Amino acid sequence: MAYLYNTSIYIYFFLIRIAALFNSRAKEFVNGQHGLMESIENNSYENNEIIWFHCASLGEFEQGRPVIEACKKAFPRHKILLTFFSPSGYQIRKNYELADYVYYLPVDTAKNARKFIHTFSPQIAIFIKYEYWFNYINELSKSKTPLFFVSAIFRKKQHFFQPWGGWFRKQLKKVTWFFVQNKYSSQLLSSIGVHHQEISGDTRFDRVIEILNDKTKFPLVKEFKQKNKLFAAGSTWPADEALLLAFMKNQPADIKLMIAPHKTDTKHINNLLDIFKDFNPVLYDGETHNNISSSKVLIINKIGILTGLYRFGDFAYVGGGFGVGIHNVLEPAVYGMPVIFGPNYQKFTEAKDLIKTGGGFTIKSADEFIKTMQRLMEDKQFFTHSSQASKDYVLANSGATQLVIEKMKEYIQ
Secondary structure, eight states: OHHHHHHHHHHHHHHHHHHTTTOHHHHHHHHHHTTHHHHHHHSOOTTOOEEEEEESSHHHHHHHHHHHHHHHHHSTTSEEEEEESSHHHHHHHTTOTTOSEEEEOOOOOHHHHHHHHHHHOOSEEEEESSOOOHHHHHHHHHTTOOEEEEEEOOOTTSGGGSTTOHHHHHHHTTOSEEEESSHHHHHHHHHTTOOSEEEOOOHHHHHHHHHTTOOOOOHHHHHHHTTSEEEEEEEEOHHHHHHHHHHHTTSOTTEEEEEEESOOOHHHHHHHHHHTGGGOOEESTTOOHHHHTTOSEEEOOOSSOHHHHGGGOSEEEEOOTTTTOOOOSHHHHTTSOOEEEOSOOTTOHHHHHHHHHTSEEEOSSHHHHHHHHHHHHHOHHHHHHHHHHHHHHHHHTOOHHHHHHHHHTTTOO
């Protein structure tokens, strides 16, 4: 099985190289890998006590960020190594101030893993959520480097729990400790004999609570909203944006829409300007106080600021639910507002929990969307209960970060 895994790795990255001829993101990834291992080896890391964090992309970085920040306080003499798999995560956070070294993760071959671990000799490695690169896991195990998985979540359909998944199950036993998000994940691990684990919850709760203390000011958004109700839509895709257009055509004059699309390339932004043309849409990056207040739709064409912008919302919509899955519903929920999303949310515990508590709502069509919003706007008691339920849910589930730090203290002196 190890042979098949390694073969699949080579095939996968060969296909990415082909895709790079036609796809800009694939090209960015290939360029990032070019000469990467040589660049890493040419730097000096001698006498450094390194804690290694690995994240797939930007979302996992935000999930791991509270732990990184807590590490800097708990282990001040240690250096932080941060790696990413995705170009989107690396490009946005390559200058992250709390990390001493930031790299793409070299392709998961046995040779790369051996060189990487030998070069950095990390005292401990922290993988966020579900980045199972088995050559790296194996090399960390061989070097007796503690490896934690933080905010891990498991599902019955994963290969670890299939009759043919014996080799993959053995790899999980090389991990030092799993911090899992929920009881079900813990039970799944126990069912295959993986008992080095505990239920910690999700560090994203700690991260979004930290956001409440962010004092960044957004005067243009404040000027745009004025005294109107604001519907904040984040990480949207075309299917979500079609619903938002239908919503705006059926709503009273005192509500405005702020939309932060998942993709901010010129083509998509121009398309949004066109479909919302009846509402005098304006762009966040490039507008002034003089013309923003008269608009009904504000399009956020700048990445990395959405979490702070949600604070201006009275209602929230989180995109992705008509595609591969919803984005982060906790970011708007922490501000205390109803959160609406599409039907593909089953893999996300926090979305299911928000629905149960009354803070979240799932919709399958424009009609359901409009009806849900009409009730929230017309029934004050219903709106107040939903808003409070969202915030209470986030606050009640904090604390995962400290559990991770306490366990790390057992391995770092």
